[in-house]
Amino acid sequence: MDYYFFIDLIQSLVDGLLFGTTYALIGIGFTLIFGVMRKLNLAYGAAALAGTYVGLAASLTMSLPPIVVFAISALGSGVIGYIVYLGCFRFTPASHPMASLLASVGMLLFIDELVIHLSHGMPYPYPSALRNAELTFGELWIRGDLLFVFGICVLAMGVLYWLLYRTPLGLATRAVSQQPRAAQLCGIPTERVNALTFVIAGILGGTAGAMTAAAVGVLSPVIAMGLTTKGLIVVVIGGLGSIPGAIIGGLMVGAAENVFQLLRGVTERDIYVMLLLFIFLTLRPGGLFGSTAGRD
């Protein structure tokens, strides 16, 4: 192994870790929703993408600074998350988990087609911050925009942590995710908590979508499928229902993806990421931080 290959490897590892924070955010979103509802929301990636498009539409109509565009993307995704909750989870009976799963699949197709229809399937340039800045450490250099993505994602995780562990709303959310019926008996409005969780998860997803688009530089409907599958892989690796697991899983997936891209090329890298998932499924089905192995 020669010196330059080693530098390349470290470089792609660092880039992957920085970009992996977006996967971690998506994973946290899936985990949050699963935590309170015990249901999988497959429309989540599409909702995140649609929110990002809301931000893009705002930036196309008015010329806004990038940071405002990102904020609008996140809020838009929060609103769409609430719509997904109403459409797929609020009125489907809890005794039929397949009904809400399929409804969220329907919502995924609907949102995806709506976005493709309205954007004519064309990729659009998406603003990013600190594009021209870069940090250099000897042979390694770090792109400013990736560093910005990393910073925003870490900030979002910090805010979420504060929300979950330092506010009454967070207490209520954790209570519902531990034992919904007991929480209801203590006077916690379960349905409002569920709806709010969807909004919070939506905001996280919108942030992740905006950061993905900012790091890539263009926004296209193709991103939705990647966000969904990568987010789900992150959740399985980290353990369903665990937030620290989702963060570590996200960083791992981001790093693995970039390293395999260096070693095997862009068309094959996802195969290896999915092999990683299967290794986890066979050796540690509960994930890194899962409490019980493979429970529902």
Place this chain on the structure above:
Amino acid sequence: MDFYLGLLQILGVHTLLGLSAYVVLLTGQVSMAQAGFYAVGAYVAAMCTAMFGMHILPAVIVAALVSGALAMCVGFPALRVRGLMLVVATLAFGEMVRLFFFNLRWQVDLGGRLVGPNGAEGFRSIRFFPENGWDTGDVALFIWGIVAVVMAALWWVDNTRAGAVLRAVGHDEVAAQSIGLNLTSVKVTVMAVGGAIAGLGGGLYAHTVTHIEHGVFGVLLATFAIAYPILGGLGSVFGTLLAVIFVQGFLVEGLRFIGDWRSLLFGALIVVAMNLRPTGLLGERMPPLRKFFKRNDALKAQSTEAE
């Protein structure tokens, strides 16, 4: 007329895809890998006829066996996890199969012409039907013959003890285990059977379209596969058939005049249907035909009494 025969072919192939997911869904597992098995079947059957000059019938049987064996291998690690984790595992497997075919290049020289899968370009000229002089009607008849056999077999299984075993596992795993059922063997078996049916469907699909490429076998197809049985209801094989006719016949072909908007309508309709009828169109149980007759008899009896 050719248009309707072509539509009939599509309906047949999609019915097989839906039935493959139906078998797995009976045991309460949601498998998103059916598109992957369908892709394996399509590529294997196409290789058998186009590259090795086999007849279509043994080719699709080989395809079904290969897909079934693969599904069994996937079943063991994937079924260690339950419910939602299985969705993720099978989704990832389906994508892995698609990416495998995206990277697969294996061509043989047949009379100065290269035949075989060629990476992103896909697998061209799978021309068994035109080369052997089958017209659209023959093909539709052949496909529906296979569909009828599969449906009859599943219908028969449903009414035997094996069907009861599958539903028992689907309703309550703990209860099923407590009466001595081996959950792993039941689940791996349905996985293999589902994989084989999907492979059969894929093999037929490859020959009806003559050109296959990796993009077709994505997550979208996998969602269609699970959407048919859930939308139609898990009571019997007819729910799946009804849903396929409704989706492919009415939504996709019948509403062609409204253009691009119909794909929007499809997603919205699934959402509405699941809110209004969470157990599917035909419900969880087969609507008992005998009851209709009985009610008629009862009505007749009442009316004669009134007279």
